[in-house]
Amino acid sequence: MILAIxxxxxxxxxxxxxxxxxxxxxxxxxxVRTMRIxxxxxxxxxxxxxxLNLNQPLWEQxxxxxxxxxxxxxxxxxxxxxxxxxxxxIARSLPWTIFIVSISxxxxxxxxxxxxxxxxxxxxxxxxxxxxxxxxxxxSIPAYVTALLFLWIFYSQLKxxxxxxxxxPFITPGWTLRFISSVFYYAYLxxxxxxxxxxxxxxxxxKGSTLSTLGEDYIMAAEARGLPKKRIILSYVxxxxxxxxxxxxxxxxxxxxxxxxFIETTFTYKGIGYMxxxxxxxxxxxxxxxxxxxxxxxxxxxxxxxxxxxxKLDPRIKMR
Amino acid sequence: MxxxxxxxxxxxxxxxxxxxxxxxxxLSFMKRSKRGLIGFIILLYxxxxxLIGPEIIPLDLSVDLSRGFMPMSLEHIFGTDGAGRxxxxxxxxxxxxxxxxxxxxxxxxxLIGVSVGLIAGxxxxxxxxxxxxxxxxxxxxxxxxxxxxxxSFIGYGVTDPFLLxxxxxxxxxxxxxxAIRSQVLSLKEREFIEAAQTLGLGTFHIVFxxxxxxxxxxxxxxxxxxxxxxxxxxxxxxxxxxxxxxxTNWGLILNFAQYAGVFHTEGLLSKGALLGPIxxxxxxxxxxxxxxxxxxxxxxxxxxxx
Numbered sequence: 001m002i003l004a005i006x007x008x009x010x011x012x013x014x015x016x017x018x019x020x021x022x023x024x025x026x027x028x029x030x031x032v033r034t035m036r037i038x039x040x041x042x043x044x045x046x047x048x049x050x051x052l053n054l055n056q057p058l059w060e061q062x063x064x065x066x067x068x069x070x071x072x073x074x075x076x077x078x079x080x081x082x083x084x085x086x087x088x089x090i091a092r093s094l095p096w097t098i099f100i101v102s103i104s105x106x107x108x109x110x111x112x113x114x115x116x117x118x119x120x121x122x123x124x125x126x127x128x129x130x131x132x133x134x135x136x137x138x139x140s141i142p143a144y145v146t147a148l149l150f151l152w153i154f155y156s157q158l159k160x161x162x163x164x165x166x167x168x169p170f171i172t173p174g175w176t177l178r179f180i181s182s183v184f185y186y187a188y189l190x191x192x193x194x195x196x197x198x199x200x201x202x203x204x205x206x207k208g209s210t211l212s213t214l215g216e217d218y219i220m221a222a223e224a225r226g227l228p229k230k231r232i233i234l235s236y237v238x239x240x241x242x243x244x245x246x247x248x249x250x251x252x253x254x255x256x257x258x259x260x261x262f263i264e265t266t267f268t269y270k271g272i273g274y275m276x277x278x279x280x281x282x283x284x285x286x287x288x289x290x291x292x293x294x295x296x297x298x299x300x301x302x303x304x305x306x307x308x309x310x311x312k313l314d315p316r317i318k319m320r
Numbered sequence: 321m322x323x324x325x326x327x328x329x330x331x332x333x334x335x336x337x338x339x340x341x342x343x344x345x346x347l348s349f350m351k352r353s354k355r356g357l358i359g360f361i362i363l364l365y366x367x368x369x370x371l372i373g374p375e376i377i378p379l380d381l382s383v384d385l386s387r388g389f390m391p392m393s394l395e396h397i398f399g400t401d402g403a404g405r406x407x408x409x410x411x412x413x414x415x416x417x418x419x420x421x422x423x424x425x426x427x428x429x430x431l432i433g434v435s436v437g438l439i440a441g442x443x444x445x446x447x448x449x450x451x452x453x454x455x456x457x458x459x460x461x462x463x464x465x466x467x468x469x470x471x472s473f474i475g476y477g478v479t480d481p482f483l484l485x486x487x488x489x490x491x492x493x494x495x496x497x498x499a500i501r502s503q504v505l506s507l508k509e510r511e512f513i514e515a516a517q518t519l520g521l522g523t524f525h526i527v528f529x530x531x532x533x534x535x536x537x538x539x540x541x542x543x544x545x546x547x548x549x550x551x552x553x554x555x556x557x558x559x560x561x562x563x564x565x566x567x568t569n570w571g572l573i574l575n576f577a578q579y580a581g582v583f584h585t586e587g588l589l590s591k592g593a594l595l596g597p598i599x600x601x602x603x604x605x606x607x608x609x610x611x612x613x614x615x616x617x618x619x620x621x622x623x624x625x626x
Contacts, residue, residue: 004460015473133355136613140605142552144559145598148574152594156583163583251459258464262556266578276465280472281561292469299462 001304008296012289013065027078027285069293075286077279086290089275094294096166097264097271100187101256104194109249111195112202113242117233119203120210120241131203139200143259146193147266154189161189164268186269193263198252205245213241243314250306254299356614362607370419373412381405381567389585392592399592401577405567407596414568415600417481418554424485425492425550426543433493434539437500438527441508452501458494466490467553472562479566488550496542500535507531537619544612548605555601570597 031042068074074086119128154161167173167182213219214237222236260273261280268274272291279287387404390396398407440451470487507513516526532539557563558571566572577593585591 004457007457008461015469133610133613136609137602137606140548140552140609141602142556142605144556144571144574145601148578148594149598151583152591156591157588254460254462255464257462261465261468262559265560276468277560280468283472288469288472292465295465296461300460303460 001300004300005297008300009066009069009293010062012293013062074290074293077287078282078284086286089287090272090290090294093270093272093275096269097257097260097273100190100194100269100271101253101260103187104191105198105249105252105256107191108195108197108199109202112199113206113245116203116206116245117210117238117241120207120214121233123211132207135200135203137200138196139198139204141196142262143193143197144262144266146196147189147263150189150193151266162186164266166270190263190267190269193267194256194259197259197263198256201252202245205248206241209241209244210237213237216240243310246313247306247310250299250303253302257295257299353614353617355610356617359607359610359612359614362603363611366415366419366604366607369412370415374416377409377412379409379413379568389580389590389593391590392595396592398596399590401573401580401593403576403580407573407592410568410573411570411596411600414566414570414573417479417566417568418551418570418604420481421484421488421554422547422550423543424481425488425554426547428485429489429492429546429550430496430539430543432489433496433542434500434535436493436497438504438531440497441501441504442523442527448501452498455494455497458491459498461491463491463549464553464556468557468560468562471557479563484554485550488553489546492546492549496546499538503535503538504531507534537615541612541615544608544615548608551601551604551608570601573597 027046028039028042031037031045032039037045072087074090076085077083077089115131119131122128151161151163155163162185165186167179167186171179171182173179219232219236222232227236257273260271261277262273263269264271264273265277272294276288276291276295278284279291382405384404387400390400390404392399396406396408398411400406401410436451436455440448440455467487467490470490471484474483474487513526513530516530521530555569555571555574558566558569559575561572561575563569567576573593574597577597580593
């Protein structure tokens with residue numbers, strides 16, 4: 001896990017520093033040509049922004065860069081509107097993303113797993129056929145399409161949703177009922193978009209997993225023993241078929257962060273996806289780099305946590 | 321002009337891969353899978369507008385704000401955008417780029433995935449574990465953010481279909497490589513491979529004549545799934561405004577509609593700038609997914625609808 005994080009950190013350094021047309025040389029070129037700043041001064045400013053000393057040999061720069069990241073120094077935003085250290089921007093935005101991603105993951109996981117099990121029991125009926133087809137189409141529809149459709153229906157036509165934002169700017173943040181309800185009022189469309197984005201995948205995964213569990217001998221044995229049907233469904237089929245689906249939860253978290261960029265940008269929801277989205281369109285490289293690092297490390301950590309949890313839930317894994 | 325030529329070339333690539341994915345099974349679709357047939361018809365529509373559309377439908381990019389957000393009508397099927405340009409013409413002219421990039425990305429993903437999987441499955445030991453290590457890393461890194469970051473760093477050159485296709489495949493090959501490897505490992509134990517080895521046939525022969533034919537349908541499905549992912553990320557790139565040119569790209573039509581205030585226009589009919597691209601994106605993804613389902617059904621007897 002630490003190796004993977006280390007590789008990603010090195011990859012970003014390589015991208016920023018060495019690829020032709022890399023951000024630093026672009027930025028220096030911009031300062032020299034457009035702002036008429038002498039090259040030495042331009043290099044000094046670029047160094048300050050990225051937290052790198054461009055006069056040092058490359059390997060020393062790399063060490064410096066790793067040391068800075070370990071110390072939590074990710075540079076400063078180029079964007080005049082922010083002009084804040086990247087770490088602050090991330091600290092402000094990440095909680096919002098975690099908030100909507102976790103709520104919607106729980107919702108879509110629960111609903112998808114239930115529906116997937118339900119259609120596995122009604123295999124090869126027209127209902128199964130329709131739900132399976134719709135689920136596989138749903139999971140292929142891009143997040144920004146869903147987000148725009150929701151904006152059109154709920155904001156433009158029905159006028160029961162805000163255009164975007166994170167909470168009502170006229171309410172002071174705090175643990176008041178008004179603020180919390182405003183938070184949910186602004187969050188429900190992003191959450192709904194996330195649910196649509198990942199719901200279909202859960203249905204299909206759970207259906208496949210349940211079908212293979214139903215073919216197992218111990219299910220037949222349980223039926224032959226005359227156990228109550230409810231008990232078989234819950235503790236024999238349900239528990240065993242949910243495990244492999246649960247294992248893909250971690251992979252899905254990475255997928256959700258990809259969707260976060262599109263969903264939060266469309267709803268101007270000020271989470272980390274929105275930050276990286278605006279930074280990308282304004283070529284605000286320090287923010288891009290910082291957010292990308294944080295997203296990747298979050299995904300790697302989530303994978304690690306899921307592995308640990310999975311071996312707790314399924315004792316068979318540990319025995320191997 | 322070079323860009324034009326490579327776009328033409330890549331639309332041929334698109335047509336070729338579509339044919340590859342569907343030929344021989346078209347007839348069996350008619351009998352076996354309604355979904356596959358519907359998917360094929362949808363993709364045929366896209367192939368038509370991408371290959372013939374730009375020749376028939378003229379593209380007028382002149383800006384006339386007084387004609388902005390005109391309602392959908394017979395003259396303008398999906399109305400006009402904020403600057404008075406016909407949405408359908410934009411969509412048709414943008415389709416060539418979207419489809420060629422998607423098919424190139426699909427082919428690159430499958431090419432890398434299959435070759436890495438084959439090599440890893442055949443070469444035991446260090447090569448295998450090194451390749452699988454790289455695949456594991458690629459699987460962990462979130463794909464869409466990495467694609468967006470790469471594209472923004474590369475900047476203007478990125479509209480070239482081959483370069484964009486390569487970027488879109490940057491992590492997508494990993495899961496395919498792992499799946500192919502495990503298939504190779506299980507096929508290797510089968511008797512007919514042992515027989516071929518005993519006969520002294522070379523690795524080349526075994527890979528291309530004994531193993532790959534078993535995976536044809538699997539490879540075809542994965543080209544299509546990789547295309548679904550590529551369409552998603554490619555249009556998303558333009559939607560975010562990371563590459564703010566190529567006005568005909570569907571993502572940029574959506575981006576422009578959003579900022580020109582399509583949500584504040586009156587009535588359903590004036591939402592063409594939103595509906596046109598959305599319908600086409602959803603339809604394209606649906607077509608690809610349905611064709612996938614159809615292929616799965618007709619090659620995997622366990623899934624067949626009876």
